[in-house]
Amino acid sequence: MKLLLRRAAILLFFSLLVLVGLVIFTWQYVNNSSTWVQHPANRHLYANGKPINLGTIYDRAGRVLLQMIDGSMSFHGDKTVRTAVMHATGDMHNNVETSAQMAFPDRLSGWNIINGIYRLKSRSGSGSNLTLTLDAELCAAAYEELSGRKGTVGIYNYQTGEILCMVSAPSFDPENPPDIDADPEKYEGVYINRLLSAVYTPGSVFKLVTAAAAIENIENIEEKRFYCDGKLQIGGDLVTCMSAHGEISLSQALASSCNVAFGQLSLELGPEKLQRYAELAGFNSSLEVNGIKTAAGRVELADAKDVELAWAGIGQYTNTANPLNFMAYMGAIANDGLLVNPRILRERRVLSFVNASAGENKQIFSPDTAKKLKALIRESTLSIYGEDTMRGLGLCAKSGTAEVGGGKRPHAWFAGFLDSEEFPFAFVVVIENGGFGSRVAAPVALKVLQAAVNSF
Template structure:
């Protein structure tokens, strides 16, 4: 009996080990199979560490952005397009984690957890290609317009969600990678797609969020006058404007970006209302661009002192914004308050599940904001700078301290039925939003309209 008992115990321990071992393997497999398959030592797909073949990536005009054949990787034929799309497509060594080459690596090699490498076994068709919504030439125009300055440019169709332009600077030619370590300042954060993965203080573009809250919550707002003497004392602290705006209506306060008026409005709204509208506008949460998560822009005013709340309402304090997320917010203003999630992969790739659209503002509030943003262009930015675009916009010049130049923002959309496009431009330490960033927006939007997308 004793022997039998001992043997049973040993047998039980051994079989437990086997079960644990299998469970551990399955967990490892589920977590890492994708990386194992795509590892250059996998001889099934790689030859001497080079991928033998994969699906191709196309832009919306059908131009090839990436092709992998017989172990060689080819990017677009035009250097300007290659460079502008480096963050969208990805680089040779997969350092850009959000590039389509990495984010959709499984799809491109034709592998999934259930079927393994299905493409090369003739299963499920031969559909490893990917069609992007981006227009290569428009991206090249945007990258050129940034002219070496660090920043991001995005343009999308606010009715369909298709992103036409997504550019992050600095970039480099992925077909001829430079010595990045040799110029650390020039290539600072070069593998980061600033449009998707960075956040910056928003400055005055945030006044659109405060204005939305004000339109819904402050009775008599549109017939009221605000008085600006260039500064306003709050407790022992001060909120300042660049100049004395005098008596301004709510509409004029937005057009001239009067900090004093918006500080008063923020205090009238109170912390919880401003917080609610910041959350509705997409702050404190991430958008998913076909499964690629954006960096989270933050606004937290719940425990803010009065002066902090005032600064938060004009886009400073500890506020940060992600360019893509903010572009989606202005897109919702254009689209009667309904946010259509931006997308990068075209509809004919049906393997993706899409996020649903969301009403984030009432149609009435959206219409009022749209009219005010149209007025901004007519009365401040200048129609002549944006001929035939019917531009609705808001600039931002976000102070960053430490003696550095402010970040320049310009965000908005076209009030044109034939070109339902929203956009955002961000230039790091670019100076004035209505100067530097608005000029880039003008160039890119004119190109978008003339290219017929």
């Protein structure tokens, strides 16, 4: 009897071991099989370590952006188009971490967890197709507007989340890759998609975060008047304006980008509140664009002295912003406070285990706050750019001229949205060391926006 018991125990032990092994395998399979299948040793997908078939990447209008047939990769027929979307498609050697080739290999190979690569084989090696939300011609127009300068242009539909324009410069023609090492200055960070993966000092576009905090926390802010004599003394330090703005309202302070007024507001709000609104606006966290993580901008006010807090509310100090995140914040202001997560894949629903579903939407503040903020931005935009700029489309925008130190020219920003049911577009333009945002980044943004409105 004792022997029998011992045998039963041993049997039970081994049965349990098998069961545990099965559970571990299933867990690993569900989580990692998409990585395993992409291993270059998989001869269904690779020959001599090179992919046989990747399927085809299309833009929203059905233009072929990248195609892989029998191991040879080809791109769009037009050089400017393929250069403009190079960061979206990826190059021949998978140098762009956030490209569709790198982010959605399962989708392109036609693999899925249930059928394996059945689809690939059944269609005699035709791979699978992927349609991006981008408009390739709009991207090409944006790339041309940057005319050789480093930076990024983004436009997205703040109601559907679709990214229509995503351009990062420098770029190159993926059909004829240049010798990057021969000109490191020109190709600095060429494999980085600056819209998704860069962070910059935001400068005055950040005043739209400070303004949101002021609207919700300072009573009768619309009636409040600020007085600017060109400088604000804080202890032994000074916050300065380009000129003395005199007695101004909040919307005038936004229009003239008055540092004194926004410095005062930051001190009145205090570090905790400003920090909270920065985080609501997406700072200190990433967005996921169909699973592609954006770089996180930073705002850290815990140890800021008063003068630093004032500069932080003006978008300087140690603040950094990711262009796509900031564009999504612009979209949320336009969209009654609801931030619709940007996405790059055309189809709305992607099976969750493919790990490419669009991120969650988020109500960042009340529709009432969004409405007040929108009215404020609209008023200040009208006073600078007039009724004729994007006539009838309710342009709301803010420029930024972000000081970067080191004797370099400031980064030029222009961010905003169209308050339009027909063209619900939010946008961002950053030109590295470009100079004044309103003079340098604004014309680029307005031209690309006009192109967007014309093509949809």
